[in-house]
Amino acid sequence: MTLETPSFSPGLEGVPIAESAVSLVEGEVGRLTYRGYSIEDLTGPAGTFEEIVALLYDGELPSQTRIDEMRVLFERERALTDEQIEIARLAGVGTHPMFALQAAAATLGPTDNDFERKADTVVERGLSLIAKVGHLVGVIAQAADGRPYDGPRAGESHAAMLVRMITGEEPSDLQVRIMNALLILQADHSAGNASTFTSRVVASTKAEPEAVVSASIGALSGPAHGGANEGSLRLFQQIGDPAKAEEEISRLLDDKFKIPGFGHRVYHVKDPRSKVIQRLADEVIEDGTAAADHYSIALTVEKVATDRLGDRGLFPNVDLFSGCVFEAIGIPIDFFTPLFAASRTAGWMVNMQEQWESGNRIFRPKQIYVGPEHRDFVEIGAR
Ligand SMILES: CC(C)(COP(=O)(O)OP(=O)(O)OC[C@H]1O[C@@H](n2cnc3c(N)ncnc32)[C@H](O)[C@@H]1OP(=O)(O)O)[C@@H](O)C(=O)NCCC(=O)NCCS
Known part of the structure; x- marks a missing residue:
């Protein structure tokens, strides 16, 4: 079978890379919706990150019971081992927190490496990572600031945990509300943005979710994207x-x-x-x-x-x-992009789920070769 080569589009501008039902960016009118709901409505005073994660996964606005379930799940799943905390703290000193976060996220991975056998756990692994990446951002912030580890507290929401661990102070209701709104706004932005596209590319190799998140953090770190x-x-x-x-x-x-x-x-x-x-x-x-x-x-x-x-x-x-x-709200400048990552982990993981559910064919686009062809090799002594 021969395929006609489409013309080269630098930056893949205009090239569809996935079919997705998660979020829609309407660039000409300036509208962003998650599962059909506008970000203006979703960032109202009662909106929480946990609610939006439930919406992104379930496709429907969650009931209060579902939101409560999500809060309990976040509290349970954000737990890290002493070793994971220690590695994140070590990485958090002397390097930009985005690099520390990228490294620390990878160390959450399992001892085996073949996600295809475990693809039916894509939702639970994704949710667990969303909870854990937020915790890691807090761990890295405490280390970078020379403070001892002071982890998540019982009953603490994701947004409250982030503000408290990063600033070192008890958050006000206003700070928590603003943090929730920022987390909601950055949670997803279609499959085509550079870091979410990265998550789909890495997922397509059947990599583990931690490898997907770690690679996506690297993509987000650049100044043309999240940086x-x-x-x-x-x-x-x-x-x-x-x-x-x-x-x-x-x-x-x-x-x-x-x-x-x-x-x-x-x-x-x-x-x-x-x-x-x-x-x-x-x-x-x-x-x-x-x-x-x-x-x-x-x-x-x-x-x-x-x-x-x-x-x-x-x-x-x-x-x-x-x-x-x-x-x-008191967030140090180095932690703006890590917080973006904590939020966008939701979009990466929901896109990973969609990628698997849509057959997960490996990404393998083609290049247009413009180098020299078929040259005679010259032995070292004759060059
Ligand atoms: C977002 C961004 C990467 C999009 O890139 P892109 O679609 O490839 O667009 P280009 O970089 O090719 O820019 C097209 C033209 O607009 C200009 N332009 C784009 N963004 C600009 C900016 N932030 N300031 C000044 N000029 C800009 C470019 O210089 C280019 O001009 P030219 O045609 O005369 O060379 C780019 O606008 C940018 O670098 N913005 C700043 C970084 C940023 O805010 N990133 C976060 C995005 S959410």
Whole structure:
């Protein structure tokens, strides 16, 4: 059988890589839905990460009983062994937390390595990893900050555990609500984003879920993907004074610098997640704080960059404002992307389940070879 070669699409732009029923990104109108429900509705005051994980897996809005079940499951499954905690703590010192998290996630894997025999456990293994990756982020944050391990507490929600373990302080209801909203917003974004595509590629090799998550964390870490939330806040810190923002951003755009938190392959209007994040910013950012200055700079970035690039379909994405909100609830900058990973583990694992349920054919696209052909070998002495 010969297949006609489709034309090469750099970055696989426009190339379908999966059929999925999990989330839908509508780039022209700026809409994101999980199982058909809008992120605006899902991030309401009562929304929790546990509820959204149940929705992503079950395909239906969960009842209160199902949400309670999910909370109990998270509490049980997030447990780590002493060795896993120790490895994560060691990795958490002296390397970026994303690298520590990538390494620590891999060490959760089993002693055997053939997921095909265990494919009927894809949901339970996935749920267990979603719970554990959040815990690992907390473990790494404590180690990076030189604090002793102080693990999850009975009855603590995923969001409350994350805020407490990362900041070292008892979280307020507002902090927990904001953390839930951020976790919900970043939980999934179609099968086509780089890290979720990675999860499907790795799953297609019949790899264990821990290998899938570890590889996906690596994909998310880059500044063109999840790392942009850290990149945008670093840029705002560098600009420092909101009064200088307009001039600085214009200069950066003149130099063809890619502003982190701006532009998107699929959205050609403002990313709907950034609008929800701005709603959270209005609630949580207090005047006179560093986060307020950074948010003011972010708004100038939006204005200047939109004036210059809006007619090319470039607008703020989720990462332009998310760092300011993370900062406002006390999250250190290095932990913005690990928190994104803790949240997106849900999307990776649900996509892994879908990948298996749809036959899980190994990804093996083709290249277009442009190198030299069939040359005569030259012995070492004659070169
Ligand atoms: C998201 C991103 C990787 C999409 O990449 P892409 O679809 O391959 O688009 P390209 O990088 O080819 O950009 C297309 C054009 O827009 C420009 N552009 C894209 N994003 C830009 C940005 N953030 N700032 C300034 N210009 C930008 C590019 O320079 C390019 O211009 P050119 O045609 O004159 O060379 C890209 O917009 C980017 O790097 N953004 C910043 C990082 C970021 O926020 N990532 C998180 C995404 S959720």
